[in-house]
Amino acid sequence: MKKKILVILAAGMGSRFGGPKQLYPVGPNGEFIMDYSIYSAIKYGFTKIVFVTRKELLDDLKNTIGKRINGKVEVSYVLQDINNIPEGFTVPDERVKPWGTAHAIYSAKDEVDSNFAVITSDDFYGDEGFKDLSKALDEDKCCVIGYKLGDTLSKNGTVKRGIILSENGVIKDIIESSCYYDENIKKVICTPLDDTKPLMKLEPNNSVSMLMNGFTRDIMDVLESEIVNQFNKNKDKLDTFEYMMPDIMALEIKRGRTILDIPTNSKWIGLTYKEDIEELQKYLDKIINEGIYPNKLW
Numbered sequence: 001m002k003k004k005i006l007v008i009l010a011a012g013m014g015s016r017f018g019g020p021k022q023l024y025p026v027g028p029n030g031e032f033i034m035d036y037s038i039y040s041a042i043k044y045g046f047t048k049i050v051f052v053t054r055k056e057l058l059d060d061l062k063n064t065i066g067k068r069i070n071g072k073v074e075v076s077y078v079l080q081d082i083n084n085i086p087e088g089f090t091v092p093d094e095r096v097k098p099w100g101t102a103h104a105i106y107s108a109k110d111e112v113d114s115n116f117a118v119i120t121s122d123d124f125y126g127d128e129g130f131k132d133l134s135k136a137l138d139e140d141k142c143c144v145i146g147y148k149l150g151d152t153l154s155k156n157g158t159v160k161r162g163i164i165l166s167e168n169g170v171i172k173d174i175i176e177s178s179c180y181y182d183e184n185i186k187k188v189i190c191t192p193l194d195d196t197k198p199l200m201k202l203e204p205n206n207s208v209s210m211l212m213n214g215f216t217r218d219i220m221d222v223l224e225s226e227i228v229n230q231f232n233k234n235k236d237k238l239d240t241f242e243y244m245m246p247d248i249m250a251l252e253i254k255r256g257r258t259i260l261d262i263p264t265n266s267k268w269i270g271l272t273y274k275e276d277i278e279e280l281q282k283y284l285d286k287i288i289n290e291g292i293y294p295n296k297l298w
Contacts, residue, residue: 002115003047004046004134005114008034008049010121011104020057026277026284031297035068036297037121046130046134047073047074048076049074051077052078053078053079054079068298072298078108081107084107086228092239101245114217115137117214118215122270123210123271125145125212126267129212136262137214137216142252142258143259144164144209144259145210145262147210159179161208161209163175175190176192177191177192177193177200179191188206213245213249226248
């Protein structure tokens with residue numbers, strides 16, 4: 001079994017949630033969502049956790065989940081610094097938000113020396129996906145854990161999702177789209193954010209990327225070189241531009257990199273609003289009773 005690192009993106013602001021949702025207790029003993037991800041990652045052979053966060057959350061992160069997992073796995077912390085951009089560029093005065101998911105991963109490059117996986121801190125991914133991630137990384141394969149599109153939709157309107165188009169388990173494209181379920185035709189209607197691409201009517205079991213990805217170490221070199229190209233390409237809109245991981249994956253697919261679509265039966269639950277907490281806690285109670293996770297993780 002090879003060394004594997006789990007990179008957790010934990011710098012979000014949680015504006016719609018009303019605070020830092022990555023530090024909101026959801027488990028029966030005050031566990032955060034990412035406690036469950038880390039528990040499964042350790043179970044399946046990950047030996048290092050890298051938190052990518054922001055300065056305002058660093059101490060809270062260290063004093064809560066950091067203390068809980070101390071001694072169980074190697075841990076490091078990286079700040080996603082808004083000023084960490086290529087030479088020759090400046091941060092616009094009005095810029096407040098971080099530069100996106102690809103920039104967050106790029107920020108962790110000095111802490112990643114092996115194959116690695118990436119997840120977010122405020123999404124519940126279930127246990128099965130981590131087993132599949134571990135196997136793929138042991139085999140030096142890049143992958144996306146594909147969740148069922150219909151299971152990731154909201155009852156309250158459209159959501160943005162990365163639609164996976166694949167053939168024989170190999171991803172051909174990931175199309176960022178606004179999606180909703182049409183009860184009349186029993187399909188998911190997805191409108192690509194790129195208006196040059198056609199509207200899609202998809203089955204609810206179509207794979208969707210929820211940012212649970214596995215990469216070989218060399219993707220860090222791609223991120224480091226491509227960030228300059230991306231900033232040059234978007235130099236006139238740096239007040240809103242984001243350096244996103246799906247864009248880099250799409251680029252690598254075009255360059256010929258094989259990225260696997262690995263479907264999972266795990267249930268994904270995200271926290272967008274505080275109203276989502278009840279659904280997650282009910283599901284946690286269910287799978288704890290089924291023995292998938294212990295009542296007390298640590």
